[in-house]
Amino acid sequence: METAMDAAGSATGTATAAAAKVALVGVHGFGTHHLRNLERLQSQGRVELVAVADPQPPAPGTVPPSAAVYPGLDDLLGATRDLDAIIVATPIQTHAPLALAALATDAELYLEKPPVASLADFARLRAAASASGHGVQVGFQSLGSHALKAIEGLLADGTIGTLEGISATGRWVRDRAYFKRSRWAGKRSINGVDVVDGVVTNPLAHAVATALRIAGARTTAELASVETELYRANDIESDDTSVVRIRTAAGLPITCALTICASDPAEPYVTLQGSAGTAVFHYTEDRLTVETTSGRTEETFGRDDLTENLLAHRATGVPLISSLVDSGAFMLVLEAVRTAPAPARIEPAHIRWEGDGDAAHPIVAGIEDALERAGRRHATFSELGLPWAVSTSTAFELPPS
Incomplete structure (x- = not known):
């Protein structure tokens, strides 16, 4: 029987040789899931978690020593360059401004569900994503099944x-x-x-x-x-x-x-x-x-992992699972x-x-x-x-x- 771990990445394309540089915004709540997943991918040499942002500092030992810690996304972006992906796992009402800030960079965006809190914000975000040319993956993990x-x-x-x-x-x-x-x-x-x-x-x-x-x-x-x-x-x-x-x-x-x-x-x-x-x-x-x-x-x-799929989209253009x-x-x-x-x-x-x-x-x-x-x-x-x-x-x- 095929397991989720065995299957992860099987339909996401071939990973690039260099580890993708990733930042995580929100390290508590569902952010802890992303920390565990990024730890798995980093152990495989596929990603490097270079920075995290959260007004509440991460618990000791939950973030790699090599990852810089910032109180907010603005601080992170002001000090961090050449990111391949930014993951936003924060309270719902913060999704729109953080996503728009992320799309102003050259990184792909992983945005936890629900993507934003109103249809008007969705229209603004969709327009920004289209203008940026970057992929936006929404965190409906079940769609990778x-x-x-x-x-x-x-x-x-x-x-x-x-x-x-x-x-x-x-x-x-x-x-x-x-x-x-x-x-x-x-x-x-x-x-x-x-x-x-x-x-x-x-x-x-x-x-x-x-x-x-x-x-x-x-x-x-x-x-x-x-x-x-x-x-x-x-x-x-x-x-x-x-x-x-x-x-x-x-x-x-x-x-x-x-x-x-x-x-x-x-x-x-x-x-x-x-x-x-x-x-x-x-x-x-x-x-x-x-x-x-x-x-x-x-x-x-x-099931395919949505983070891996997003990085494969950036590297080879494979379609996003949950765009x-x-x-x-x-x-x-x-x-x-x-x-x-x-x-x-x-x-x-x-x-x-x-x-x-x-x-x-x-x-x-x-x-x-x-x-x-x-x-x-x-x-x-x-x-x-x-x-x-x-x-x-x-x-x-x-x-x-």
């Missing part, structure tokens, strides 16, 4: 018949400490600056992005409609339990039913609903299960969430709390069944008649193409 190519194949050969719909289901658990980890967690905005944190746009954003990619919806022109129905069980501004219902320009329905208030957490998955069977993709595990009248098969795939332009459809979903009414509060009578103190987390009554039904029927929570679903869906007015 080799299972996506297998899914393309089974759709092309009719293994599950005609594709009739796609659902994305996510049921995770996040406790009170999760929302105390930073001042932007659980916020829709801070001092008038868009943040758009929430289950759809941040923790389970990969579910949305993966479903869109499977549907062939990449750019803003490839969606026909987006509806949102947003709820919160936690004492936060953003949504933690939501349904997003999408229809592609080709007429395919996509329904994303997501929560971080589950009683029985599981790895999220995307279901392809065919006329002759189903395929279920657990994207965090690169695992694909196919069921038809002929039986059931399951296979686990490798900024191809995140346009996702950005329409984010904009629909951003402009929707504030999430409706789920009444305490429909919530059970488990744990104590900061380890406590809410569980929405009947949420697992609700998620499954919403995805299977392409229905919102209110359409299912759930007792806590007091809101109605909000249709997003798509901008002109």
